[in-house]
Amino acid sequence: MVILHASSEVYPLSRSGGLADVLGVLPAAQRQVGADQVFTVSPWYGSLQGQPELLGEFGSAGEVFRLGRVELAGVIHLLIGGRMFEGADLYGYRDDVWRFVQFDLAVIAALQVAGLRPDVVHAHDWATGLLPALLRYGPEANRLGSAKLVYTIHNLNYQGRWNLEEVRSWSGLPAELFGPDGLEFYGDANLMKAGIRWADLVTTVSPTYAREITTPERGEGLDGMLRQVRDAGRLVGILNGLDQQRWDPAHDPYASFQSLTERAQRSAELRAALRLDRRPILSMVTRIAEQKGIDLVLAAAERLSERWNLVLLGSGDPGMEAQLSELARSGLLTYRSGIDEALAHRIYAGSDAFLMPSHFEPCGLSQMIAQRYGCLPVVRRTGGLIDTVSPDIGFLFDRPEPEALLAATDRAADLLGSRDWKRRVRAAMRLDWSWEGPARAYLERYAALRPS
Numbered sequence: 412m413v414i415l416h417a418s419s420e421v422y423p424l425s426r427s428g429g430l431a432d433v434l435g436v437l438p439a440a441q442r443q444v445g446a447d448q449v450f451t452v453s454p455w456y457g458s459l460q461g462q463p464e465l466l467g468e469f470g471s472a473g474e475v476f477r478l479g480r481v482e483l484a485g486v487i488h489l490l491i492g493g494r495m496f497e498g499a500d501l502y503g504y505r506d507d508v509w510r511f512v513q514f515d516l517a518v519i520a521a522l523q524v525a526g527l528r529p530d531v532v533h534a535h536d537w538a539t540g541l542l543p544a545l546l547r548y549g550p551e552a553n554r555l556g557s558a559k560l561v562y563t564i565h566n567l568n569y570q571g572r573w574n575l576e577e578v579r580s581w582s583g584l585p586a587e588l589f590g591p592d593g594l595e596f597y598g599d600a601n602l603m604k605a606g607i608r609w610a611d612l613v614t615t616v617s618p619t620y621a622r623e624i625t626t627p628e629r630g631e632g633l634d635g636m637l638r639q640v641r642d643a644g645r646l647v648g649i650l651n652g653l654d655q656q657r658w659d660p661a662h663d664p665y666a667s668f669q670s671l672t673e674r675a676q677r678s679a680e681l682r683a684a685l686r687l688d689r690r691p692i693l694s695m696v697t698r699i700a701e702q703k704g705i706d707l708v709l710a711a712a713e714r715l716s717e718r719w720n721l722v723l724l725g726s727g728d729p730g731m732e733a734q735l736s737e738l739a740r741s742g743l744l745t746y747r748s749g750i751d752e753a754l755a756h757r758i759y760a761g762s763d764a765f766l767m768p769s770h771f772e773p774c775g776l777s778q779m780i781a782q783r784y785g786c787l788p789v790v791r792r793t794g795g796l797i798d799t800v801s802p803d804i805g806f807l808f809d810r811p812e813p814e815a816l817l818a819a820t821d822r823a824a825d826l827l828g829s830r831d832w833k834r835r836v837r838a839a840m841r842l843d844w845s846w847e848g849p850a851r852a853y854l855e856r857y858a859a860l861r862p863s
Contacts, residue, residue: 412857414441415529416451417518419511419538420501424481424488425456427501428698429651429776430536430565433616436654439484440850448487450527452518455479455492458499463490471520472581474513478521489525491517508573508602511538512581518542519551531857533561537571540606541582544594547609550583559860561853562610564603566773567624567631568702571602578602596632607636611860613646614853616774617795621648629771649853650798651774652846658759658780660840665753666760671836674760674785681761685722685745691827693719693820694762694786696755696777699727699735704768704791704811709734711813716743718824722762723747724754759784764806764823768816772796778805782839787832789819804839 420426422435438449455463455477463479466489470476479490495510504510518539522528532555534542543560546552578600579589587593593608594600607613615621623629625638625646640646656662661669666681668674681692693715697703708715708723709731715721721744723735732748739746747754759765765781767790774795778788788805790796800807808819826832 412446412531412854413448413527413529414438414446414450414531414533414857415522415527416449416533416535417515417539417542418451418453418535419514421451421453421488423483424459424490425453425501429774432654432776433565433651434535436652436846437850437853438486440652440846441854442485444847444850444854446854449485450487450489450529452489452491452521454496454501454514455490456499456501457497458501459490463488467524469517469520469524471517472513472583474517476517476521478524480525489521491521493517508571508578508600509581511571511602512541512578515539515541515545516549516582519545519549519554523554528555529558530861531559531561533563533853534606534610535563536565537569537603537606540571540602540604542606543609544584544588544605545582548584548588559612559857560610561612561614561857561860562606564607564613564615564624564773567603567615567629567633568771570596570604570631570633572596572599573602575600601633604633604636607633607640611645612856613637613640614856615646615648616651617798618648618650619797620773620794621646623771623794647856649849649856650795651776652849653776653779653783653844655783655845658783660760660784663756663760665756668760671785671833677757678761678763681757682720684757685720687720687722687745690718690720691763691824692722692761693764693766693789693823694722694758695725695766696758697723697725697767699723699725699731701728701731702770702772704770704816705731705735707768707811707813707816708766709738711816712738712743714813714817715820719764719820720745721766722758724749724751724758726750759786762786763827764789764820766816766820767791767796768808768811769793769796770811775799779842779844782842783844785836785840787823787835787839789816789823791816804835804842 420431422431772794808815
């Protein structure tokens with residue numbers, strides 16, 4: 412079986428969040444559990460460090476692209492470069508939808524340059540949502556013959572919506588695909604809807620989230636289509652794994668420890684580095700966005716500070732960042748803006764508890780990392796947090812309200828230092844978050860799509 416993963420980001424070549432982390436590990440795990448060959452294809456961004464091997468140049472939809480190659484851990488990563496990817500940022504441009512429609516078109520042309528005919532094309536999130544439609548009905552349709560098409564929803568909140576006629580013009584897809592049963596969505600084109608509509612299999616990143624997105628509350632307007640996909644047996648939730656080599660407390664290059672005594676030393680070092688007092692440390696390493704429950708943290712910060720040193724690392728919404736910075740100046744919390752790999756590792760290794768009060772969470776990786784490092788999670792009962800945090804280890808709450816968050820953090824604070832707390836820490840550190848199980852689950856699903 413030859414597999415091609417198409418994604419807008421792949422760690423360590425490009426990264427803005429958890430999507431890249433998944434694509435940085437899942438392909439290699441699939442190789443280890445039996446796939447013959449696994450490839451990824453992603454944009455060749457201007458921020459890429461190093462120089463890939465250049466395979467050639469090609470044209471697609473009036474644009475000129477170059478195709479690069481990097482091999483890591485037995486996986487060949489193909490990179491497509493063009494003028495739309497020369498900037499340092501992955502997203503945030505006004506023409507993002509156009510950029511990724513061009514990328515999806517270029518993927519098909521790049522396969523011919525590379526001489527690659529995968530058995531499975533696995534597209535990820537909105538930026539590659541158009542690929543299944545292009546492979547079935549586009550200008551180069553049927554180039555891959557009987558290849559099966561899989562589409563994974565990593566976050567239904569981001570769908571890739573744009574002007575219907577412009578997307579039709581850019582894509583070259585037949586006009587009849589742009590009706591309510593196809594790409595049309597409240598007058599716009601919707602790339603994620605296209606991925607859901609024309610994939611042979613739709614997956615998402617946790618079993619609970621797969622159920623949630625079929626409801627009006629979490630379906631983001633696509634719940635009706637997703638219920639149809641579910642009822643046809645084409646929707647499945649497969650829980651993400653974790654890169655347990657990158658996140659290994661015993662061999663962590665920034666904050667290693669092999670015993671709870673050594674972990675206490677890492678905590679003392681974090682406390683000294685951030686100039687924290689003797690209160691226990693409650694931390695967040697997160698994107699600063701309403702989805703992550705930052706609004707709840709802002710509302711609860713003063714009362715949280717009565718029992719905790721609250722430490723946040725992350726970047727995102729400018730307004731929320733400004734509010735966090737103001738609270739930091741007033742002494743209610745410690746806030747570091749940006750992405751800091753070394754500090755993130757030190758926070759996981761040195762904090763007592765980890766806060767994830769998400770309004771919704773497709774899967775989440777931070778709560779897995781925290782538990783691996785003996786940092787007990789305090790999370791809202793939603794999405795993948797339900798699937799990864801046991802009440803025997805972490806502290807869960809239901810309502811997306813500051814009072815519910817505070818009640819959960821109080822339960823955690825009341826147990827600190829007790830025999831039960833130490834039991835929870837040891838149990839958390841024994842959990843297996845490896846990608847072997849999820850990788851096998853994907854291969855089994857791929858195999859079920861192919862004729863016997």
